[in-house]
Amino acid sequence: VDAEAERRFREFVAGRSAALFRLAYILTGDHHQAEDLLQTALVRTAAHWRRVEDPDAYVRTTLYRLRISGWRRHGRHRETSPGVLPERPVPDSADQVALRVGMYDALRRLTPKQRAVLVLRYFEDLPEREVAEVLGCSVGTVRSQTARALAKLRALAGDFTVEEARP
Amino acid sequence: VNLRETFEFLAVEAGDPPRELAGRALTRLRWNRAVKVFSAAVVVATATALALVWPSGPPRTPPPPADPPGVPALPPGSELAFGAFRIGGYGDPADPRAGTHLADPRTGTYSTFPVSAQISPDGRKAVYPEAPATGRTGELPTDRVTIEDLLTDQKQPISLPWAATAFAWSPDSGTVLGTVVSAVGDPATSRSRRLGFVLLRPGADQPTFVPVATGGCGGESGDDPGDVEADAFGWRGGEVYALGSDPGRPHSCVLTYYGLDGVAHRSLPSPGEVVSVSPDRSLLLVLDREPDPAFGNAVADRYRVVDAVTGRRLGAFPANETTGTPLAWMDGRHLFTRQGGSGTPSRLVATDVNGHVTRVLSRWGRALDLQFIPVGP
Numbered sequence: 001v002d003a004e005a006e007r008r009f010r011e012f013v014a015g016r017s018a019a020l021f022r023l024a025y026i027l028t029g030d031h032h033q034a035e036d037l038l039q040t041a042l043v044r045t046a047a048h049w050r051r052v053e054d055p056d057a058y059v060r061t062t063l064y065r066l067r068i069s070g071w072r073r074h075g076r077h078r079e080t081s082p083g084v085l086p087e088r089p090v091p092d093s094a095d096q097v098a099l100r101v102g103m104y105d106a107l108r109r110l111t112p113k114q115r116a117v118l119v120l121r122y123f124e125d126l127p128e129r130e131v132a133e134v135l136g137c138s139v140g141t142v143r144s145q146t147a148r149a150l151a152k153l154r155a156l157a158g159d160f161t162v163e164e165a166r167p
Numbered sequence: 168v169n170l171r172e173t174f175e176f177l178a179v180e181a182g183d184p185p186r187e188l189a190g191r192a193l194t195r196l197r198w199n200r201a202v203k204v205f206s207a208a209v210v211v212a213t214a215t216a217l218a219l220v221w222p223s224g225p226p227r228t229p230p231p232p233a234d235p236p237g238v239p240a241l242p243p244g245s246e247l248a249f250g251a252f253r254i255g256g257y258g259d260p261a262d263p264r265a266g267t268h269l270a271d272p273r274t275g276t277y278s279t280f281p282v283s284a285q286i287s288p289d290g291r292k293a294v295y296p297e298a299p300a301t302g303r304t305g306e307l308p309t310d311r312v313t314i315e316d317l318l319t320d321q322k323q324p325i326s327l328p329w330a331a332t333a334f335a336w337s338p339d340s341g342t343v344l345g346t347v348v349s350a351v352g353d354p355a356t357s358r359s360r361r362l363g364f365v366l367l368r369p370g371a372d373q374p375t376f377v378p379v380a381t382g383g384c385g386g387e388s389g390d391d392p393g394d395v396e397a398d399a400f401g402w403r404g405g406e407v408y409a410l411g412s413d414p415g416r417p418h419s420c421v422l423t424y425y426g427l428d429g430v431a432h433r434s435l436p437s438p439g440e441v442v443s444v445s446p447d448r449s450l451l452l453v454l455d456r457e458p459d460p461a462f463g464n465a466v467a468d469r470y471r472v473v474d475a476v477t478g479r480r481l482g483a484f485p486a487n488e489t490t491g492t493p494l495a496w497m498d499g500r501h502l503f504t505r506q507g508g509s510g511t512p513s514r515l516v517a518t519d520v521n522g523h524v525t526r527v528l529s530r531w532g533r534a535l536d537l538q539f540i541p542v543g544p
Contacts, residue, residue: 006193013189025181026174035185042192043199069468099168100176107173123174138536147332153170160168 005049012055020059026119027067029108040066061134068113068135106156114149121146122162241532249528250498251446255286255538287340288541291317292369294334294343314369323369328376331365337402338541343367364407377429379409401444410437435478438471445496451475452493452502472520484522495539501525
């Protein structure tokens with residue numbers, strides 16, 4: 001990595017690290033794992049920096065693929081429940097807090113691939129075809145993984161709502 | 168509680184990113200490269216030593232043959248038929264709303280079926296989930312399906328006792344099997360999990376539910392129920408299969424074969440996720456993961472061909488762009504494999520049990536998901 005490339009890489013990381021760290025945290029639910037995951041993705045990005053046309057898209061795709069490829073399968077950290085939910089402009093009721101903690105717990109029980117599919121479909125709002133491209137799998141796999149993940153969430157966390165995702 | 172809001176909560180909870188991310192990434196990259204250079208030197212030295220004591224070297228994988236003239240296009244450009252399969256196209260990247268492309272038995276030309284449909288081996292019938300008001304089908308477990316006669320256009324809607332997914336036809340085109348993943352839809356037991364399968368018969372009013380107790384198995388949380396899966400060729404012996412826990416070792420998986428009455432026939436230690444059963448039911452193509460020594464502690468997807476009874480490994484190859492993605496058995500020795508992939512052109516080839524290309528089956532074309540329809544019992 002020459003000096004100019006290093007400077008541009010550092011600028012990119014400085015500008016996008018907050019958003020990328022949030023995504024890594026949503027995928028892992030653990031600060032240490034999120035940091036490790038993002039760090040690994042950034043190393044790969046730096047290694048291919050000259051050929052990367054859209055660094056942000058490249059890092060995001062790498063985050064997803066690393067996460068579902070069994071990254072840190074050995075000696076992985078278990079995700080921990082948040083002790084305190086983050087503050088919101090309008091406080092949740094006690095029931096809502098309980099439901100949300102239940103959702104956190106249920107999300108933790110999904111496989112990395114199931115969780116990644118849900119994040120792409122219902123948080124990033126990507127259509128099935130683009131989800132398949134990000135994860136490097138077929139559209140059929142995206143559909144079946146989504147179905148299994150939602151069924152599992154419903155079995156574990158009871159009622160919750162999802163917006164209509166793009167086909 | 169809303170799923171998107173839950174993710175947004177997590178985003179807020181993430182807080183500030185760690186400091187010096189770029190600097191640490193660059194340091195790690197330089198260290199990795201130093202290790203790689205050292206490893207390469209070791210490999211060269213080892214190869215040189217091997218060449219001295221083994222002049223002919225290890226056997227090399229033969230290069231894939233060039234495209235022969237006259238190979239057909241991928242569906243829906245043309246209908247493909249090889250051995251015991253007709254091959255249809257499923258989904259069109261240019262139009263995500265498009266459903267299944269299949270050869271119309273009345274005209275012999277390709278037409279687009281409007282939803283995610285499974286075509287019967289005799290090509291006469293299709294089963295598909297009932298189209299909801301949004302027009303989206305096939306993603307969620309459903310408690311209403313339709314069996315349609317493609318020759319007469321007669322439709323038979325069927326209500327299921329439990330929401331099911333992953334529908335598959337029996338080889339005689341007389342029965343549809345659906346996988347039940349949970350008791351969704353039952354208010355009394357909405358949080359319980361019931362696993363099994365439903366059998367639907369064209370013309371019959373009532374489906375049959377067959378429970379299969381597989382227990383938890385594998386997965387990140389160790390309680391993944393595992394799905395009951397059917398393969399048209401597995402049905403020739405009247406069997407379906409499911410991954411479940413080993414009673415003696417709760418975190419280990421076993422693959423159990425069940426009769427259509429839900430009775431377990433036999434089990435073997437799980438060889439991985441079953442992708443396809445060979446036409447004579449003697450072999451399984453499975454997907455497994457194992458540590459990749461070339462990349463730290465990451466694991467790599469790897470396909471294996473194993474004996475369906477004993478689990479003995481008969482072939483293996485990595486899952487990557489070079490070898491392609493094996494999709495289904497072509498015959499007792501070869502696999503249908505797709506080269507290329509999402510967003511890039513792909514083609515269908517035949518490969519042996521070690522991933523070597525033996526025949527090119529289609530031209531390069533659009534990357535459709537392919538549906539393999541067994542022909543006849």
